[in-house]
Amino acid sequence: MTQTDIHEQSETLGFQAEVKQLLHLMIHSLYSNKEIFLRELVSNASDACDKLRFEAIDNPDLFQGDTDLRIRVEYDKDARTVTISDNGIGMTRDEAIANLGTIARSGTKEFFSQLTGDKQKDAQLIGQFGVGFYSSFIVAQKVSVLSRRAGVAETDAILWESDGQGEFSISPVEKADRGTSVTLYLRDGEDDFLGGWKLREILRRYSDHISLPIQMHKEEWDAEKSEQVKKNEWETVNQANALWTRAKSEVTDEQYQEFYKHIAHDFDDPLAWTHNRVEGRSEYTQLLFIPKRAPMDLWDREGKRGVKLYVKRVFIMDDAEQLLPTYLRFVRGVIDSADLPLNVSREILQESRDVRVIREGSAKRILSLLEDMAENKPEQYTEFWTQFGQVLKEGTGEDTNNKERIAKLLRFASTQAEGSAQTVSLADYVSRMKEGQDKIYYVSADSFAAASNSPHLEIFRKKGLEVLLLSDRVDEWMLSYLREFDGKPLVSIAKGGLDLDTLADEEEKKHQAEVAETFKPLVERLQTALGEKVKEVRVTSRLVDSPACVVVDENELSPHLLRMLQAAGQSAPEVKPILEINPEHALVGRLQAAPEEDFSEWALLLLDQAMLAEGAALAEPAAFVKRMNRLLLNQTA
């Protein structure tokens, strides 16, 4: 058998296991939304035309004389089919096998692991993941795709066919013109889609924003036959101009929403959007959206970014990451520049001054949108914060020019708010500061529970001072950039000597000095007993209910950050804790009274306890348990 013979054979191949699962789910979960198949297929056709237009910038021969890109939708009542065709880029055999037989997308694993079996929840998830081509099988019992890649011979076209059950066939065929035709053989009961009126209505609803003409056969009423009759003439059924080039007043909310779904491959409406034409030194249009829900790969800083770049309405590239700072990677949308060259590459983008101007301008627009939302639609802002707050925090380090604006947008959990919800802004905090308070206090820990139960909080609770409770992974990193707000330093309550002096009255100060003096001998004994294990032992006034706690010096890394560094396999400097004891606590009294032979045991127990409360893992947990049991037995004996 020669090479050509092999190539010319029809072949049957199995879908990737994930595709089978997705198809099954889609048919069952999205049935109530079945007409979206048309939006998805038109969206793919439009993308295919964009790709051709882009490739043709370098290789105009690809057009082969046919530069009028368009999408056509036809139906055939007798054959019970609906066909969506485009004269875009088309697919080779290998491309069809890869694109229509597998799912190769970031977030696939997360998607499958999150499925629950609950129809409604899964439908949401599928929508978020992207339904695409496979949605055809919601209404079709068989789908055939006839495609010829731009630039290849008529005889090198392919026919892909499947009933969506697990396999597809692919055969070599001839096709006179370039592009792709997708034909849906409708399932029984789906005859609704076999009408010009119905299809036009769906196209206008979902696909009006598509910038290419979507054409259908003209139809006229035939009184004799008493039905609509198709004419041999095409007419355009959408507005067919790029939505972002229209004036804001001419675009309805629904149109913005459908446009968003098309470019973001999202199922849900966006949370908010901003649409502007910028003129002056740089000329560009931006239409940027904030999604409702975080995509599956939000945490992948290298993952896809959502902004599409156009130059004078010609599609240039997806995920143009230079157009937005990384901390705004959740934003989706379109930027259309009037200044960049059509043959712009990713490398050029990196150095272009125009791109820098666009990036700065876009970041400012998004921040304004968020500021407006925070001020006027607090509930919507909470929704935003829950999904994307952690990413926005990265901006404090990444975008120094806008650091203050970002700081105002931050929200935290706090001792003065309910539960773990992050609702308190730094401005709220400052407005509630006590007289004489000149710092913003926070505690950071591995989890909200650890932060809110930190022994360091005791004196703050007693004095009614608010403390922000930080437990997101990004917080420590953020804090290394965000050192103050509104002229007030952000101070960890677990670091350094507690300087609540400005808030203590004379009486309290005097009392503290006396206590320190009284406990000096005990402190010295403890220091000797603990030796190298601690940097220092001292008496504190920060504790109310706990006998002891550990702190680190002002300029040292916090224990929480150290643990994160160690977990990430990074070398971290050794930081010895400072043990602080609560002179008022009964256990400290017990310590003082302990027989000499037990003293160092008590001292170690106190230190280990304080480490545990702080969230640390003990170096010798078994020794701790043994020690505690022995002392407990001594007490009860």
Ligand SMILES: Nc1ncnc2c1ncn2[C@@H]1O[C@H](COP(=O)(O)OP(=O)(O)OP(=O)(O)O)[C@@H](O)[C@H]1O
């Ligand atoms: N009309 C078409 N012309 C050329 N290629 C197409 C066409 N339709 C689909 N494809 C190819 O098949 C791929 C898969 O399409 P599919 O709709 O499943 O996913 P998608 O468009 O990439 O993303 P989503 O699922 O979010 O819509 C596309 O990325 C594209 O490469």
